[in-house]
Amino acid sequence: MDRIKKLYVDAHGAIDALLKDADHEAFDLAAACVLANGREGDATAVVLVAPPSTSKTEMVNAFSGVKWTYEQTSMTAQTFVSGWKSGSSTDPSLLARLEKKGKTCLLNKEFTTVMEMRQSERDTVLAHIREVMDGSLSKDFGTGKTVSWSGKLGLLAAITPAIEIRWGAHTSLGARWVWVRIETPSDAESRVEIAIAAIESDDSAKVLRRELKDATTKWLESSRSVPSPGMSEKSKLYLAKLADRTAKGRTEIPKDKDGHPSGVKPEPEGTGRLARSFHRLAESLAILRGHAEINAEDLRAVTRAALDTAPVPRAKVYKAIAQRPLTIEEIVQKTSMSKSAVNRTLKDLEQVDLAVSEPVSTGQRGRPSEKWRVV
Structure with missing residues (x-):
């Protein structure tokens, strides 16, 4: 675990060199998502939320060197499975290609573009992502062909706060999705300091990005085979209750045609998938931080993600x-x-x-x- 702790320090030093006032806890949660998708268990999805031109893209890019990740910025209704077939026997479907390459975690730094699609296409893409996260996808085509897939594919994505106005799309993504709102300074002095730091590091930014990517890759790939950390009964109960509160907290309230509460009691989603996602994140955080057991620091980070998953108000x-x-x-x-x-x-x-x-x-x-x- 000492080597993992050193790699943890190296990765955080690299992100500090590239970004002023980096949100280290958000970085850890992003790393935990990627690691969880590289280990045994269900797929995990984390969405980094921050305004344009902040650190979310740099964080997603930092994991592009990890051998089980795959960058996929463009997503359409035909992205995951395709009914088209060329003269060769090669299956053009993205899912088939990723499975062949051992890729189990998608990286998407422009997920806002999905939310800006026409509703019909957006609904199709989100439905496909939800099915993929559940571990299987089947689609019939007009040619009479049926494409079926089963496996594991998680996601680390980045999006702007515009997602708030499409909360319905947010909740339709599925129970495994967890949101992390990157903390960004709002006062003028801090924003100017960040801008100055960006100017001063302009010439070296390319080198710093490569160093961050290299440090992150070593950190994640070295952590992949580490045995799972222990978890106390107290921590298990904490995560279970956290999943229950989170499921309730992001439940949509039924409204009438005028937008007022309808009076109908809302029914929260089940807690099982969220609980597994929180456990996977807590477990991965502990591994990445060199902890032999999931501790209060790891639970605090997952709690932050749980609160970030609810609507801001x-x-x-x-x-x-x-x-x-x-x-x-x-x-x-x-x-x-x-x-x-x-x-x-x-x-x-x-x-x-x-x-x-x-x-x-x-x-x-x-x-x-x-x-x-x-x-």
């Missing part, structure tokens, strides 16, 4: 009231959200059994109040 409000019960005014102050947005979000969390309000005394007659807490 829900995650903000949930984190605020998870610390202690708060009034609506206190939540507004803590989250910088409008009062109406906080009210809507609290009602959403209440609908999925993640938050509840309790009356509190204000000490003033006729001035009842309430505080919200997590369930």
Whole structure:
């Protein structure tokens, strides 16, 4: 494990050399996704979310040298399986080619383009990805040919926050998808410092990218055969409860034609697939960090990903009231959200059994109040 720890330090040093104020935990989660897809077990998908021209593309590119990864930026309804056949016996389907090459993790740094497709084509692509993540895909063609595939193929993708406006597409991707929102400075001073650092490293950026790619490749490929770390019963229970909260937290609330809650109780997705994804990420994080057992640091990173997987307003409000019960005014102050947005979000969390309000005394007659807490 000492060698893995050294390679971990080398990889993080390389990303620091290329990027100022890199989000190291997000980098670890991306690496954990790639490693999980290179080991035995179900496929795992992680989506890195950040504004354009930030670090998400550099992070995805860093893993392109790992021998079980494959870069695929363009995705259409014909990407995974193809009914076309040339004069040769070679199957042109991407899935068949990847299986032959031993590639089990796709890298896509432009997943936003999928979300910007026409709805019919986007729905087809997302349906194919969901089936691939589940381990099998079958498609009939007008020629009478049926193409079937079974195997393993995970995904590390990058996308802009525009995904928020297509939450329906987000939830249709499947239960194994986990989101990681890369932390990027928003204050003017930090943004200027990042721009200055980019200018100063302009001449050496190509070399720094190659060094990051080399360091990351050594780190991941050396970790692939490391025995699985131990996991306590306490950690197992924690991940199970985290999967339950996450499934509830990203559940869509049924709305009427005017966009108001319909009053119908929403039904969250099952917890099994999310739980397995969280376990795979926690296990891979422990391996990559040189831990003999999944520990609090690894669980903290997975918890961050779980919160990132929920809609931003829900995650903000949930984190605020998870610390202690708060009034609506206190939540507004803590989250910088409008009062109406906080009210809507609290009602959403209440609908999925993640938050509840309790009356509190204000000490003033006729001035009842309430505080919200997590369930």
